[in-house]
Amino acid sequence: MRMSPLCKALLTAGLLTSASFAHANNLVYCSEGSPGGFDPGQYTTGTDFDAASETIFNRLAEFERGGTKAQPSLASSWDISEDGLTYTFHLREGVKFHSTDYFKPTRDFNADDVLFTYQRMLDRNHPFRQAYPSEFPYFTDMGLDKNIAKIEKTDDMTVVFTLNAVDAAFVQNLAMSFAAIHSAEYADQLLKAGKAAEINQKPIGTGPFVFSRYQKDAVIRFKGNTQYWAPEQVKIDNLIFSINTDASVRAQKLRAGECHVTLNPRPADLQSLQADKNLNVPTEPGYNVGYIAYNVTRAPFDKREVRQALDMAVNKAAIIDAVYQGAGQLAVNGMPPTQWSYDESIKDAAYDPEKAKELLKAAGVKEGTEITLWAMPVQRPYNPNARLMAEMLQNDWAKVGIKARIVSYEWGEYIKRAHAGEHDAMLIGWTGDNGDPDNWLGTLYGCASVDGNNFSKWCDSEYDKLVVAAKRVTDQEQRSELYRQAQVVLKREVPITPIAHSTVYQPMRSSVKGFQISPFGRNSFIGVSND
């Protein structure tokens, strides 16, 4: 093909760009959206957490890379009192806050920073919160606002948390992205300057990357933190988030070499990405579950036999093929198999429409009984196409004489009405927050969540005793045993039909080394290099 001089000039400019790009160790991550801000406590989405928590900040404890276990971070160790109500955190020495053109720290990280971070979330009258009113939804959602009785500093490097009730997942909760530790010294500086709001725009943390610049909807730039407390973990000089909302465009950018790592590819793009020799597409079983919740407060779902019948009438294998396009794992329990305490001995009921019909007949449900089946209007990590799933279920249930009418509302309205219990059966799901079994078995199916995330409105005293007891002991073996028993009850009573755990794919250039897929869907570049 003949090329015009203009074309040649343009191409040369492109090549020069790529050539000079190779000098420093840069990594461009094609992210999916703009963060709301850089104060993680205020936010709830992965987009916000990736841009701030995983780069700029550290927590007292952090999840191991690629795992769900909390390990020491800004706290180098902790002790738990015998009654399980007091946690003493011993803080890491010599940790430096970032030095930028808007803040120069005069001291290392200490207990004051932990106190500032948590007091601000706990106390509505905290001076910083008065100057910059904010809510901390995740902190509240995890029940920490109610359960933390007090926080004290016993010396500069020791902080003691006292709880109102034993919470075996307490350290796991503190390892979550929202619990990023801020600098009290920086907060003071902002407060004195009357610029408290800048905590959300000009962040200062102790994390592996230092915030450099953010251009809304375009790019976030970070520099590798040369003073990081674990220096061997920072292998990138410039980390750049290129913001691209469209999944197909992200895939094309990756193939064209304009970014090195991306996330959430469309199932339709997977084949071409996997076939590209310059790319790796590692995969992990998703730390999520998509399921049908039966509203047990409404007939006919108040009868266990009806729930059992509809459960065995669902052709899960066909759904996984069509809805997840093979990128899903058949779900048996109410939580994913990667969660510790998962009971592998539990087996799914076989797909058996004939037996389902008999059960329905025995339960006195007439053929042609109408129910509503709610389908989410949005794509979620645990369910890529709820409408299609609902249509397949409608077809499955029609075979056993149940007429399902598919209902859908706008997402906010869907959740609001579901909380109010207006549905008969609904499609919903969950992605794990903190690596603890209670975040599934308690949060989704426990009695305390009947007005919240327990969309089945199912409250079984035998089950609830087990999950409540498991939350109140700290011994993991003991807890596992209780959770295993709870899973047996859950399977027997069928308040839900688990459908699938979607598989997570993380496409990246083959030059990227050391990236590990996080079960929580976080994208962290600590320990990652781009050779």
Added chain:
Amino acid sequence: MLSFIARRLGLLIPTFFGVTLLTFALIRLIPGDPVEVMMGERRVDPEMHAQAMERLGLNKPLYQQYFDYIGQLASGNLGESLRSRESVWNEFLTLFPATVELALAALLFAGTLGLIAGVVAALKRGTPLDHGVMSIALTGYSMPIFWWGLLLIMFFSVGLGWTPVSGRIDLLYDIPPVTGFMLIDTLLSDEPGAFVDALRHLILPAIVLGTIPLAVIARMTRSAMLEVLREDYIRTARAKGLSPTRVVFVHGLRNALIPVLTVFGLQVGTLLAGAVLTETIFSWPGIGKWLIEAIGARDYPVVQNGILLIACLVILVNFTVDILYGLANPRIRHQK
């Protein structure tokens, strides 16, 4: 003339209030509030919800919220985004130059090619060339922007590697925003190659956004030219022995341009509407993408004031056009 301008200005006030009322009402008609949307499938703690709604002023009756909003506007305050907590005006100023740059580039592409295609089609009327040009124009007009954009990316960016996939500039260049117009900012910076790189990034989005206006302009130019070429003065010009080029461009195109220019003006709306999709496909950080995301997040101040600012812009353009028509045509000026 002054009373004409006053009359036109008088019409702007109800239009302005109409826009504020419409955007205020429409965004609130969508179910779900900003706090619920942020929480997704998570439980919304009622206490935290009430606290947030109070802070955002969303717990007041609707009419009061509207009056507060108008009061805020009267004092020149556009409020702050509920999600980013940045001033809406600042966000608009950051993003608007990107949209203007893209729209101007698209208009330049559409105008230049559209005029040429229209003139050629008119001169070669009834020939395969005419049919070909007009078929392409019709295809361009009917092309869904989303599909067209992805198609061009697949072919030119991924297949041939000639143009970048998306964005305004290679992220290697760290260009500090001065004017917000990337082409100007790259010239102001001392980064070699940055300007050419920014230009390369502009090519595909400008083609995609300019395709529909191109088709409209080409068709309009063709029909206007055909009309003009039948006029007596063209015949006279030819009879005088003027060169065909002079007849076509000086006597023909100049007169045919009047209706075409009107179409140019009307395309501003199309360009802004098209920018919403084009910006999404090409990760172009402009106001279209900003508004789409704000609607999803129920970011009321951004949606209300973002649309209001765009509406003001369209009103201003129309007002200017009205005044210019008035200046050019006394009959319009004196109409009651």
